[in-house]
Amino acid sequence: MIDMVEKEDAIISEEEAAQYDRQIRLWGLDAQKRLRGSRVLLVGLGGLGAEVAKNLILAGVKGLTLLDHELVTEESCRAQFLIPVDALGQNRAQASLERAQFLNPMVEVEADTDKAEDKPDDFFLKFNAVCLTHCSRDFMVRVDQLCAPKNIKVFCGDVFGYHGYMFADLGQEHQYVEEKPKVVKQSEDANDGPEAKKPKVDPNETTMVKKTASFCSLKEALEVDWMGGKAKTNFKNIPVGYFLLQVLLKFRTDKGRDPQPDSYTEDSGLLLQMREDVLEAMGVSIDLLPPNFVSYCFSEMSPVCAVVGGVLGQEIVKALSQRDAPHRNFFFFDGLKGSGVVDYFSNK
Template structure:
């Protein structure tokens, strides 16, 4: 089997031909060598695994200690009724492997909270799904120490979000010189600029004072206020809210907004709070497909070092089909 100068085999060059044409041979090589940790197997992580496996990522480690329940079958397409009672990661692995036999799929059935700090160091990307705020802050802090990308994401009911911390990300921005091409009849030249972007941590984003945004705060997604308030509730109470907590959240929403530097209580919509909290444990395949597609695309951007990825939050609402990026 012949090998190209970048280490990609001739077979791989043919399989990933379209991708190589899109972002280059060196970028595909980085994707091929990448190790990705997916912690928490849900409908959203199924979508991410599908997309990055088809893109040719080198290794995917599936970390989940939970067993499959009947309600998991509604949106998680890697599972079937015969998998009930099995470990989520173990049951999902064969289908991911079948999508792309060249990807190394690793199953880890440990509980993430019991993993030692150095476990998270060697992955090129770490992504946590549907996890408690304590483990999110811990893993993000560990990833910042080694200067490597961290994601957390969730999809519930009609809603979903992605948080991204790349610490300090270097990427290539490409721009075509259109005017020169039009005048001379030649192909426009491509100007490549090396850019560096710094990111805030998950903890910093929750402590961020939004008052600096001024009038721009009214143009933010209404979902952003709800998600941040839910995380603040979890910080205060050590658990995620349930429907029984909705009256308490509504009664204290001014307090939560004030802590964010927001004075207009109308920005935190009561009905949206009720909708989100009541659906926190409900998965919908179409919403997971949209948010998972965006997240997988962002991971490929990071690995290929092409274009600027999300900076820092992405919110999706299926109620109006909106997807918005908010930079902290």
């Protein structure tokens, strides 16, 4: 992906340099060039999708495709800010297009009203990164297995009430650079003694260090055997959000939708039953996920969308610009505790 991105639109115009001046000062011209040459597919224009779209457009990617076949509802208008209040009944991607484009005219933003699951495999291979929100488990695994071998970065995310998550698969060899304090070697004329022989770190000077990170697939991350090997050793560190995600993805698969507030009683009972079925099938105690979780996982909450969308957008920008160390692989947010959890899944 490095060569492909850098060859496209290698020169940034004076207008773009002025537009992205603060970002170029923050992460450098080379990183901005890589962003400027990247095309991203965003699936799902709910509250989380709108936050991700905003962050990518303002960062200055080459192009962003908004893919969503669903229609605008009252909940859509409450959860996301790109849809006008008079757009009820319209397609969500189309209704979000005008305000999204207005954020940054230099980014090519387009709307696609097709159903993501109906798209052929080669459609997803046209992008440098794919971000999937509000998608089924099987579809996310399909896209991840399709894109990863082609070095296309894959991100997944959702918000369920007070809870949210992000997953990233950047492939087996994701290259990036980090800024580190420069180590200054001592001259031969330095005074003798142990202290004089030690290299000195100059906090006022930095150097760019190239690094490589390896990521596991979504399928591997969701199908961990917690009863054996390294996973069993790390089990106590796994956040509750991981098991909550497994239950909610099961609900989405079985019911073809997420839990709804207008069917709270029925859906709460289904969630509790699925909690028991899913965790027992995983070989772990159902006590890992307290039964009161059903009170906090209905609908998209705008503040949670903002937090998770900020992290998700940031990670996509970091991956495409190849600047700074990425999270590996999950980020979980618990709005009740106001905290996020990262890096419990790394390479295989």
